[in-house]
Each structure stands twice: as C-alpha cells, then as structure tokens.
Amino acid sequence: MAPAPTPLATLLKGPRLPPGSFRSPINLKMTPRLPQELVDRVIDLVATRESNTKMQDLQSCSLTARSWSCRSQRYLLQSIIIPSFNHLLEWASEMDPTNGISSYVRTLTLCDNLTWRFSPNTLAQLERNLAAFDRLECLNLRGFHIHSGIRHIELIPKWFGLFGNTLKTLNLEACSLSPNAFQSILYLFPLLDNVSISDDCQAVIVTEDDRALKRHLGDVTHFRGSLVTGINTLQEFLPCLLMVPLQLHRLVCAFSGEGNQIVSACAPTLQTLFFEADRGINDAQVNPIYFPELHTFEFWIGDWDDVEPMVYHYFPLIGSAPNLSTIRVDVNEETRDSDVLSLRDSSGWKEVDLQLCRLAKGARGPVTLVLDVVLSLELSSKIDPFRILAGPQFLPKFLDAGGLIRFE
Template identity: 30%
Template sequence: MSKQFPQELVDEVIDNLNNPRDLRACSLVSSKWLERSRRKLFANVALNTWNFDKWQRNIPPGSNGVSAYVRSLTLRQAQSIISLEPETLMGIMDHLTSFRRLEVLLLHDVNFDDLFDGPSLIRCFGHFGISAKSLHLHGIRTDISTMLFFVSLFPNLDHLTISSPMLSKLSGVIEVPIGVLPLRGTLRLSRFWATNYTLLQGILLIPLHLEEISVTHSQIADSGILNRLIEACAPTLKKVELAHLTSGTCHTLILYRIGPLMAY
C-alpha cells in the first residue's frame, strides 16, 4: 500500500513525527520509508559515558550506516566512574569518525583541564572541524588558552556558544593559536561569573568577523571589555543582545556606542 503514496507525502508525514517509537515503526514499512525515517530518527544523537557501550553494540561504525544521518552530536560527562577523557573517546573513535556530516557539536561538563592536551584534543575532536558549523560548550573545565585552541579546531563555525565555563589558570599569558582563522557568525555567552570575563580578553586576541553578539545571565566585572568586543566587531556586527547582566551591568555604557544596532 505504501507504493500508492507519493514520496513527497511520505516525507511530509515522517518529518512531522517526533516520537522515536513512531519513527522506528515507519522505518519498517518499506524501503521507501526507511531512509527518511532514519534521517529523522538519528539526526540528533546524545552520547555519554553510560551509553557508549550500547551505541557500539547496536550501531556498526562507518559513514555509510546510520551515522551518516547524524547532524547534531552531544557528548556529555555522565556521573559514573568512567570519565569523558581521551582514552574513553579513543575507544569509540571508529564511531566518532563515522559522523562525517556533523553540523552541530555540543559538549557538556567535560574536563579539559589536566586530562586533554593539544594533541589529544586534535585526535578526539579535530575530525569534527571539517563539517561542524555550530559549537556549544557548557560547563567546560579548562584554561583560556586551551579553550581558544579548541575553538580553533573548527574553522568553519558560524555559531559559538559558551555557557557556565569553569576557567582555571586565570593569571598569566594567554596563548593564541598560530594561524587561527577569524571567528564568524554568532557568539553567545551566558552564565559567566565575574572572574570569567578574562575569556573575553582571550577572544579579543583572535580575528573577529562577528555578525551577532549575545551576553546574558552573567556577571560583568569590567564593562569596558564588552565595549572593546563590540567595537572590534563593528564593521560586521548586525545585532547585540545584552540581558540579565549584574555586578557592573553595562547596558547604558554600550548602547550609545552601537548606533543602529539592535540591543535589548
């Protein structure tokens, strides 16, 4: 009976399904339904140290399998005795390198500090930099230089989000990666403590061609640093969002400098 339906109608039905159980059922209807169902079912994948083994047992590695449908990948540190460290990721590297069409990478609560160095970051995450357009870093424990180095592994970014960073080594010289490409598109910063503003100093050391800047739910110890960030991006900047800033909030200080740009 499925042969009686135009493929466009089948695709429309599947695209409007969100329940994984329904999508799995659709994938069993016929070969015409299979690819579209897999594309929707595996578009967003979340892996942590609890379910790596399950993924390995059920999903064969290789870019020609279901891994080819993954567009958004979340890697999270689970509350277990197994930490998300280089050895853990290298154990599933055949699977990670199968995500050849990945567009969005989200890292949650990963400890870069003392676990990852430059070579291990390249081995574990460098292959994502070819296709990834959007990078989200939440609760990453690291120093500023390592953070900048990690971002430099993704030369094709048009969206960078950093929230709740746990920065170490706040003093000392910030090292900027050699030959780092300009940061383009959108930069979103949220849930910064007052001491985290030094990350903005590091960002100011790299080329910036940003079109949108968002800083929300943060404590700003030095309002001037935001002014300098906006001024550095002025030639390409189209929108600024400032909301829920405390401890020296700088709405007034910035607004008069950005002219026709939108800020709220």
C-alpha cells in the same frame, strides 16, 4: 521543526535485526506498494507534528518496510545524545561505521569526558565511529574539561578535528577550558559560524603542560561568525576571547565592562548586537563606538519604567552606525493601561526619543523601532496601545527624523 534529540538508549534498545532485514507490523504481501513520494510525505508529516509519541511513531515507520526505513532514520538520527562513557562505548560496539547510518546525524551531544577510560582496542573503534559523523553540523559539549591534567586530553584535538570540514555550531555547557584549549577548538573548526558559551562554563589558569594542546595546531588567525555568552562567562573568558582575532557578525552578551570590551574588539564587522540583561549595568563604563556594519541593535528591559539603561548606557554606546536599520526593544513584563497612558508624559522616554532621533539622522536609510510587547489580559478595551504608542505624541522627534515604529 526538527525532532527532539534522540537519547542513545532509545536507538539501541530492543532486539537486533540481521543486516539488511526489517520487521513489519503489517502484511506487506497483501498491501500494494505505495509510491516513494507518498511514503516520504507521510514520514515528513509524522516527524513535524507535535506529539508525545513522535519518536515511537518514527521508529514504527522505520520498521515498516525498506522504503520507509531510510527517511525515518534521517529524522531519528538527526540529533542524538551520548550521555555517558558507557553509552559512547555502546555506540561504538553497536553501530557499524560503514553502513552510513552516522551520516544522518547533524547534531551530536557529548557529555562528561572525566569518566573516559580507554583501552587500546576501543580507541581505534571509537575513532572509526567518530569519523563516520561526516556531515555533523552542530556539536554540544556538556560537562567537558579541556585543559592540562585531564586524562586522554591529547585525543580532543585529534577526534574533534574529524568534524572540521562540516561543523558550523559549537555549544559549550558546564565546561571548563583553558585559553589554549579555546583557541585550539576554534582552530579545529574553520567553518565554525556560531559559538555559544553558557554561564556555567569556567576558564582555567594556563599551565606549561597546557601548551601541548596547540603543539600541532597553531594560532587562530580569526573567528568569524556569531558568539553568545552569559554574564558570568564574560568575566571568566575575557582573556580567552580577546586573544582571538574577532571578526563577528553577531554578538549576544551582557552589558558590562567585559561585554563592552568584546563589543569594541569586534565593532568593525559586527552586524547584530544584542544585550541580554542589564545586571551589573551601573558598573559599566560607556565609550561611544563606531559600528560601520551594524544594522540591528537589540536589548532587553524589565518594564516600561526601566528607561535608564537605554538613555545612559545602551544608546550612548553607539557613537555612529550609518547602516543601522532596526532597533529592537524586548519588554519583559506585561503592558497594562497605566503603562500606556504614562509613556506619553514620561521624561525618561523623552530622552529616549532624543537618542533615537540622533541614530535615525545618522543612518543612511530609515530606522525602524521594533517594540516586542506582551499585552496584559487586564488591558482595557478602551485603550489601544498600538495607536497610542505609534502616534505622533510618542517619540515625536524620532518620527520627524523618518523613524518608523512596529509592534510584535
């Protein structure tokens, strides 16, 4: 498990040491030198254990000796947060971009570009420091505003382009973007494989000046990878998303009219589809879609009685999926005795059985239904939910069609 993100203030606080020197809490002259293999193993154990003092322990390790420093810093700097403009300037002034420290950073979180105020002297220094993140894989933007009218907006394509050869994951939280800005960001990161747009993001109206963001970039030819969107996000960003040629292999979205448009647009390449909630489901128009590559279909229901979304919305959306192998149902509420006993006689689940049977017969190989359930502590010891729900009386047509049932 990777360490939690390290706040910048934690990395920069305390007395500074001259370059090449270190501070040791023990007398190294009286201590035999440990093999580097053993040192690395000790640091790995410190970094992967669950402890409130983990980051402090890693800092202590990094100050023990030179042989302890490099490995410890790799964990300390694996994920960092720069929460404000002042911290950004502090990073630029404290960190020498030539010492290789920034190359340890794999995840960088930047916050609130509305407070950016640069002088000509700091611009060059900041660019050198950002260029030093030469192995950055994940960029989190929080409270970023990327559209016309934002001060220093012309720097966004220039600076983010420095990560273009390594970045694979982009998370947008509480951001506002224009469609041109959204396209520009995708264009800057050709290796991008995962994009997440949180529900508190907003799309802004395109203006004439906003086109300057694309002046030196061009149009996105495609976006391959994974897309995660919230319920409100789909309504805001639908124009942005549909103007980008989508070749997604994974999509997490809300079941809604907007969500189904995205699903339809990327159906030819989609391998995994997950509907995260059923809010607004009654307004969604369902048209069967052909999924040539889909192998995993997953969705959420509130409880065992909430079968209507499955029968009338989720399953009918899949017109045909010849490569389907897994259907996963996440049940939100705890499973009780009454739930288990009523399922066998539920007319709603009989309809689910028919839909599952249809999908199983249309697939080239066996289809497994995975039920992710949480058993109630009040469940009677006389009730074996797994035996009942996996038996021939529960979903008999699906089982006759070669379907399998698994519990998690």
